[in-house]
Amino acid sequence: MKTKSFFIIAAMTLSIAQALGQGLLNKVKNKATQEINKLEQGAASNSSANSTRNKLSGNVTRTVAVNLREGESFNYSESCIDLGATINQISFIVNTGFGDKQQCFSYRNGTRTPVPCPTNTDCSTSLQCSYNKLRQIELESDEAKKYIVNETETHQVAQPTISDQQLKMMSAYMTKEQIEQMKKQLADAQKQTANQTYSTIKSRTIQFNGKTYGPFSQLSQFYLSVDNKNFYATTLEIDQAMNYTYKVITSAVGATIAISGVMPPMSCIASGDNSEFAAVVANNEGQYRILTSRGMTIEVPDITNFQGAWYSTIGSHLMILSKNNLSYDGHVIKTFEGNSSVDPCSLYVGADGKGVTSIKDNIISFADGDRFEYPLKIALIDSGGKMYFKWLALENQSVVIYQKPY
Amino acid sequence: MLKRVIFVLALGLPFVFATAQEDYGKIFSSDYSKANQFFVTEENWINDIIDSFHLKRKEIKAIVFPELIRYNSIQDKIETFALESLYIQHGKTYANFSIGRFQIKPSFAECIEIDFIKMFGESALKKFLKTIVVDTMQNIASREARLKRIKDEETQLTYVCLFFKIMEQKYPIWKTDKEKIRFFASAYNSAYRKSAKEIKEFANKNFFYAGFIPTKKYCYADIAWYYFQN
Numbered sequence: 001m002k003t004k005s006f007f008i009i010a011a012m013t014l015s016i017a018q019a020l021g022q023g024l025l026n027k028v029k030n031k032a033t034q035e036i037n038k039l040e041q042g043a044a045s046n047s048s049a050n051s052t053r054n055k056l057s058g059n060v061t062r063t064v065a066v067n068l069r070e071g072e073s074f075n076y077s078e079s080c081i082d083l084g085a086t087i088n089q090i091s092f093i094v095n096t097g098f099g100d101k102q103q104c105f106s107y108r109n110g111t112r113t114p115v116p117c118p119t120n121t122d123c124s125t126s127l128q129c130s131y132n133k134l135r136q137i138e139l140e141s142d143e144a145k146k147y148i149v150n151e152t153e154t155h156q157v158a159q160p161t162i163s164d165q166q167l168k169m170m171s172a173y174m175t176k177e178q179i180e181q182m183k184k185q186l187a188d189a190q191k192q193t194a195n196q197t198y199s200t201i202k203s204r205t206i207q208f209n210g211k212t213y214g215p216f217s218q219l220s221q222f223y224l225s226v227d228n229k230n231f232y233a234t235t236l237e238i239d240q241a242m243n244y245t246y247k248v249i250t251s252a253v254g255a256t257i258a259i260s261g262v263m264p265p266m267s268c269i270a271s272g273d274n275s276e277f278a279a280v281v282a283n284n285e286g287q288y289r290i291l292t293s294r295g296m297t298i299e300v301p302d303i304t305n306f307q308g309a310w311y312s313t314i315g316s317h318l319m320i321l322s323k324n325n326l327s328y329d330g331h332v333i334k335t336f337e338g339n340s341s342v343d344p345c346s347l348y349v350g351a352d353g354k355g356v357t358s359i360k361d362n363i364i365s366f367a368d369g370d371r372f373e374y375p376l377k378i379a380l381i382d383s384g385g386k387m388y389f390k391w392l393a394l395e396n397q398s399v400v401i402y403q404k405p406y
Numbered sequence: 407m408l409k410r411v412i413f414v415l416a417l418g419l420p421f422v423f424a425t426a427q428e429d430y431g432k433i434f435s436s437d438y439s440k441a442n443q444f445f446v447t448e449e450n451w452i453n454d455i456i457d458s459f460h461l462k463r464k465e466i467k468a469i470v471f472p473e474l475i476r477y478n479s480i481q482d483k484i485e486t487f488a489l490e491s492l493y494i495q496h497g498k499t500y501a502n503f504s505i506g507r508f509q510i511k512p513s514f515a516e517c518i519e520i521d522f523i524k525m526f527g528e529s530a531l532k533k534f535l536k537t538i539v540v541d542t543m544q545n546i547a548s549r550e551a552r553l554k555r556i557k558d559e560e561t562q563l564t565y566v567c568l569f570f571k572i573m574e575q576k577y578p579i580w581k582t583d584k585e586k587i588r589f590f591a592s593a594y595n596s597a598y599r600k601s602a603k604e605i606k607e608f609a610n611k612n613f614f615y616a617g618f619i620p621t622k623k624y625c626y627a628d629i630a631w632y633y634f635q636n
Contacts, residue, residue, distance in 0.1 A: 073500055074492060081488055361554065362491050374491035394492065
């Protein structure tokens with residue numbers, strides 16, 4: 001079809017060229033090229049319609065990144081597809097053959113290179129969360145040791161002893177042999193604990209990007225931002241009257257959140273640029289609320305139906321998902337089906353706070369009604385200051401990159 | 407006589423070393439405790455599902471326990487999104503991967519569905535998988551539905567129980583608990599459609615490791631048996 005059209009257009013081009021001269025010939029040539037491109041694009045969009053349930057409007061661009069060779073398939077133990085930061089960047093690994101004859105190739109920005117087949121699936125590029133999801137670090141983990149320095153104090157293990165008064169009382173109901181036995185056991189215990197010591201944590205100091213925070217007598221939580229460039233931590237102070245005060249601090253801004261009560265925060269959230277943060281907390285009466293670094297308090301009346309709070313990617317608006325209702329700065333913008341489980345990481349709220357793009361069951365449902373089934377990888381990219389959805393698909397043997405404005 | 411004693415000792419020594427049990431609770435430490443804790447906190451629904459099959463709770467928990475250990479060590483790092491899309495579109499030959507806490511592969515689920523229907527009938531499978539129609543045909547819709555099923559934790563356990571029913575039907579008589587648990591665990595971890603000889607051979611091999619990079623490998627069957635005893 002494409003060839004036939006090409007010959008018709010080429011023949012037309014030739015006859016017109018003979019009649020009207022070179023200048024006109026170039027114009028017609030260009031027209032012919034445009035026609036051929038149209039035909040190719042048409043064929044491409046047909047192949048993208050593997051599923052008739054896909055719906056893509058005019059603002060979606062489609063680019064064939066590479067055509068896999070016969071017998072090549074994505075290495076299924078290798079899920080590290082990197083979509084990069086710009087439209088043309090992409091890398092992944094494919095394999096051909098089996099067993100000893102298996103060979104892997106890396107496709108990186110259009111270049112195909114033989115590489116050793118990966119031996120593990122440790123993929124550092126996990127599915128991108130739609131917002132700056134803080135990562136809680138266990139205080140005793142090796143990762144925490146990179147940032148937290150413990151000051152310890154050493155204590156002597158107490159020696160077991162029995163006073164003369166206690167011995168006298170024992171002799172009233174124990175036989176002589178029993179007392180001798182007990183004394184022997186006591187001597188053994190004293191021998192075992194002699195000069196034994198143990199240490200406890202006196203205080204903790206956070207050392208982050210060359211700065212020192214603390215010391216804190218008690219540190220109960222430690223979080224890192226997605227890019228690991230900022231930390232958030234919860235400290236605990238207990239005064240002489242046994243009043244508990246938790247405090248959320250951060251390396252990002254000077255603001256803190258003070259929380260009265262014996263419960264540490266349930267979770268901590270931060271905006272994409274880390275200029276704002278908030279904590280979901282409960283007071284001693286069991287009432288839940290969200291406290292923000294700007295001094296706002298938002299009540300959470302029904303904690304059993306509370307599904308999460310976070311800041312939107314664009315504009316640092318506070319998002320709350322509760323009872324399947326998604327609110328944007330307090331206004332409900334979408335209600336999800338009652339029996340559906342919604343993952344906040346898969347919700348992308350539009351810059352105007354009106355539409356929501358969601359990813360569920362390997363289907364992207366865009367805010368404007370577009371839809372795409374079974375993408376391999378999805379990323380948000382910044383191109384010239386404008387945000388785009390970028391996703392990868394395998395259509396027949398073509399690896400295709402799609403892009404759509406956020 | 408002396409020669410005979412040495413010969414007997416030589417034969418016996420590998421057995422002694424092979425059966426010397428490691429302290430897997432210590433080896434896998436926090437991943438082991440978390441796996442154990444999962445069975446405690448989620449006891450109600452887990453027991454309900456196992457009971458509905460009239461199977462022994464301890465046996466089912468033992469054969470999947472090593473998978474729970476592994477899941478705890480890798481859960482923050484695994485990304486199956488691309489593989490899920492590839493499986494739905496192109497099937498198990500293109501993408502076959504482990505999902506969730508019980509580390510179920512789509513190919514395993516496909517085999518279980520087919521074999522269970524053959525042994526116990528379609529209505530029995532419908533009852534346990536709680537779907538109106540279990541479609542074992544190879545098409546996008548059936549793979550999509552299967553993937554949804556195996557991403558659900560309760561259904562994952564249901565697949566484990568279906569596997570156990572198939573195995574009990576196929577291998578009904580056992581001399582000891584140890585033989586049965588080690589054999590079933592190996593079948594679960596390798597491929598239950600293999601011959602009994604191959605599964606038995608696998609039961610003595612060290613292929614199991616937590617995390618992504620195998621620093622030291624252990625025997626899946628031994629870990630399952632260790633959990634069963636403790």
